[in-house]
Each structure stands twice: as structure tokens, then as C-alpha cells.
Amino acid sequence: MLQLKPTIVEFLRCEVGDGRSASFWYDSWTEFGQLISYLGEAGPRLLCIRKDAKVVEATRSGNWVFPAARSDNSQALMVALADHSPPESSKGRDAFLWRNASGNFIPSFSSKETWEQLRIHSPLVPWADVIWFKEHVPRFSFVSWLALIARLPTRDRLRRWGMNTPASCVLCSNGEENHNHLFFECTFSSSVWGFFAAKFISFPPATLSAASSWILLHNLPQNTKLISILKLLLQTVVYHLWKERNSRLFTGVASTAAALRLIIDRTMRSRLLSFPGPSLLSSSLLAVYFSRLSYPL
Numbered sequence: 235m236l237q238l239k240p241t242i243v244e245f246l247r248c249e250v251g252d253g254r255s256a257s258f259w260y261d262s263w264t265e266f267g268q269l270i271s272y273l274g275e276a277g278p279r280l281l282c283i284r285k286d287a288k289v290v291e292a293t294r295s296g297n298w299v300f301p302a303a304r305s306d307n308s309q310a311l312m313v314a315l316a317d318h319s320p321p322e323s324s325k326g327r328d329a330f331l332w333r334n335a336s337g338n339f340i341p342s343f344s345s346k347e348t349w350e351q352l353r354i355h356s357p358l359v360p361w362a363d364v365i366w367f368k369e370h371v372p373r374f375s376f377v378s379w380l381a382l383i384a385r386l387p388t389r390d391r392l393r394r395w396g397m398n399t400p401a402s403c404v405l406c407s408n409g410e411e412n413h414n415h416l417f418f419e420c421t422f423s424s425s426v427w428g429f430f431a432a433k434f435i436s437f438p439p440a441t442l443s444a445a446s447s448w449i450l451l452h453n454l455p456q457n458t459k460l461i462s463i464l465k466l467l468l469q470t471v472v473y474h475l476w477k478e479r480n481s482r483l484f485t486g487v488a489s490t491a492a493a494l495r496l497i498i499d500r501t502m503r504s505r506l507l508s509f510p511g512p513s514l515l516s517s518s519l520l521a522v523y524f525s526r527l528s529y530p531l
């Protein structure tokens with residue numbers, strides 16, 4: 235999963251010239267970084283400098299002007315600033331410098347170099363194999379990926395963001411909607427997933443992460459076709475459950491679990507149909523799927 239380092243400020247540094255553009259509190263123009271972070275919200279009151287002040291406003295007649303230090307941090311700042319020459323018009327305008335790949339600060343901004351430094355390179359997550367594979371359907375993979383990393387806008391998340399939305403699950407009305415509930419603690423979800431999974435696995439995994447782990451664990455050469463079908467099945471189920479949830483929420487149209495199973499079955503067949511077996515002697519994915527599934531749904 236992609237993570238970002240907490241602040242962009244460390245990638246942008248300001249070299250003070252006339253001090254008329256650089257923000258005293260929010261630009262990184264001393265070795266202390268952003269002074270509002272260093273001194274905290276009390277900083278503007280301690281130094282008698284407004285929050286929106288430019289660096290030049292901390293000077294008078296070419297000298298720094300501060301009240302007596304009232305904390306260790308503000309004292310350390312004043313000692314450090316004694317080595318900074320105050321802003322002057324003759325120094326030209328304030329310059330903003332970006333850190334490049336080698337760690338030097340330069341005037342030109344490169345989105346690529348900055349992005350490469352901002353992102354933390356994480357090892358490839360093991361379940362990537364469960365999500366992206368030859369037979370995958372891009373929109374199914376995308377929703378399944380978000381479901382696996384718990385990033386779908388489920389009601390528990392919306393409520394945490396302060397939105398005034400009910401907590402209940404629209405699929406079963408019998409639980410609170412969150413990722414674990416939707417995939418597949420919910421009675422509606424588990425009746426869809428469990429139905430298909432039981433055709434392929436003796437003791438079907440009951441959660442999305444357990445299903446992913448099961449697939450990874452059994453991803454062996456002798457199981458290639460079965461695993462391809464299960465990967466497709468998992469993302470088809472996840473996608474259609476999420477779609478059904480959205481349909482109920484936004485259009486008021488609800489399908490029964492039996493109707494959803496039919497849709498999923500048709501989707502599976504039409505997708506598998508586009509992958510014929512490599513030879514007449516080798517069964518196709520669709521044939522393997524048929525051999526496992528019995529009717530009626």
C-alpha cells in the first residue's frame with residue numbers, strides 16, 4: 235500500500251531575501267522547519283508576531299525584534315536567529331527551493347523527483363496476485379483492491395468523517411456496515427459468497443482476507459485453473475455485493491440474494507468464455523467452472 239511521508243514542508247525550503255514573501259510561521263526558512271510546529275500554537279503570542287506575518291515583520295530597521303524569551307524553544311530560536319542575517323531588500327526576493335533526488339535544494343520543482351521522495355516504497359503486497367491476474371476484470375479488481383485494504387466509502391468510515399449517515403447495513407438491516415461486515419459477515423453477503431465458495435472449497439473461508447489467503451496458499455501448478463476461477467469468483471462477488479449495496483442506497487432498487495447469484499453466475503460464464511482451453515484435450519476454464527457448479531442456483 236502506498237503511504238506518504240507526513241509533511242511536504244521538509245521538501246521545500248525558503249532562502250530569505252527581502253523577507254516579503256516568506257511566511258514567518260509556515261515556511262521552512264530556519265533549521266527548525268516550520269516555526270508554528272516548533273513553537274506550537276502559542277508561538278504567535280509568545281513572539282508577538284501574527285500568524286500571517288511575513289519574515290520581514292519580525293524586524294525593525296534591519297534588526298530582529300523579539301520580546302524576551304518565555305520558553306526553552308523560543309530561546310533556542312532566538313539564539314539560532316542571531317546567526318541569520320535579517321531580511322534586506324538588497325538580497326532580492328525570497329527564494330523557494332525544492333529538494334531533488336540527491337538531497338540538494340534547487341530552485342526548480344520536479345513533480346517526479348518530489349513524488350519519488352514523498353512516497354515510501356513498500357514491498358509488493360502478497361495479495362496483489364489475488365487481485366491482478368490474466369482473467370481479471372479491471373473494475374472488479376479495483377473494487378476488490380479497495381475492499382481488501384478497507385478503503386471503500388463504507389458507512390462506518392463516512393460516519394468517522396463526520397457525515398450524518400445511518401450505521402446500518404442496507405443488505406441485511408441487521409448489522410452495522412463496515413468492511414468486515416460486508417465481506418462477508420453479513421447474512422446476505424455470506425449467502426452469496428458461501429454459495430459459490432462451497433462449490434470449490436470444502437470449508438469456505440468466511441472473510442475476504444481469509445479467502446485471499448486461502449487462494450495464495452493453494453496457488454500451486456496443479457491448481458492453476460481452479461485458482462484462476464476462484465480469483466475471478468472472489469472479485470466478481472465482491473464487486474456485485476458492493477454494486478448491490480450502492481443500488482439499494484442510491485436508487486432504492488434491491489435484488490434478492492438468489493437474483494444476485496444468477497447475475498454473478500452469468501458474469502462468470504461470459505468472462506470465462508473468452509479464455510478457451512489451449513487444446514482440445516485440455517479443458518477450458520469454463521468447463522472446469524461448469525464441472526463444479528450444479529443447478530439450480
Ligand SMILES: [Zn+2]
Nearest residue numbers: 403405406420
Ligand atoms: Zn449486512
